[in-house]
Amino acid sequence: MTDLTAIPVQSADGTPTDLSPYAxxxxxxxxxxxxxxxxxxxxxxxxxxxxxxDRGFAVLAFPCNQFGAQEPGDAEEIASFCRLTYDVTFPVYAKIDVNGADAAPLFRHLKKEAKGVLGSEAIKWNFTKFLVGRSGNVVERYAPTTAPDAIAKDIERLL
Incomplete structure (x- = not known):
């Protein structure tokens, strides 16, 4: 089993890192x-x-421009938008691809562990969500249409 927290990612400024702080x-x-x-x-x-x-939960955002070119900004523009428009305080990482040959390793792993409709691994649109348990296992994949508050019960069960 792949240790999700050891998969390489990039911070918003492009610095290589991983998710070990969230183990x-x-x-x-x-x-x-x-x-x-x-x-x-x-x-x-x-x-x-x-x-x-405060109970051991984090949201991790990975901007993606693969769907309708809806994330055209650079890292600074994305961070500013998130902070000023929605008062986002959770981590927003570097812009990535989630599908195709250049898909980020993290999303290749997530898609393999939690397939979509009809067993498809491809992500269909922005705001596809993956819920990961404390042991690093991918528990659930949610469609873009799933509102965040609809996931609260599942989060509480894992906390």
């Missing part, structure tokens, strides 16, 4: 975009983060 926590990992119809979900994601962060 043992419940995670909600989301591919995000600033100009998407689902972008207002940032508000609900932030509410979840604030409600549960």
């Amino acid at each position: 043992g926590q419940v995670l909600l990992i989301v591919n995000t975009a600033s100009k998407c119809g689902f972008t207002p979900q940032y508000e609900g994601l932030e509410a979840l983060y604030r409600k549960y962060k």
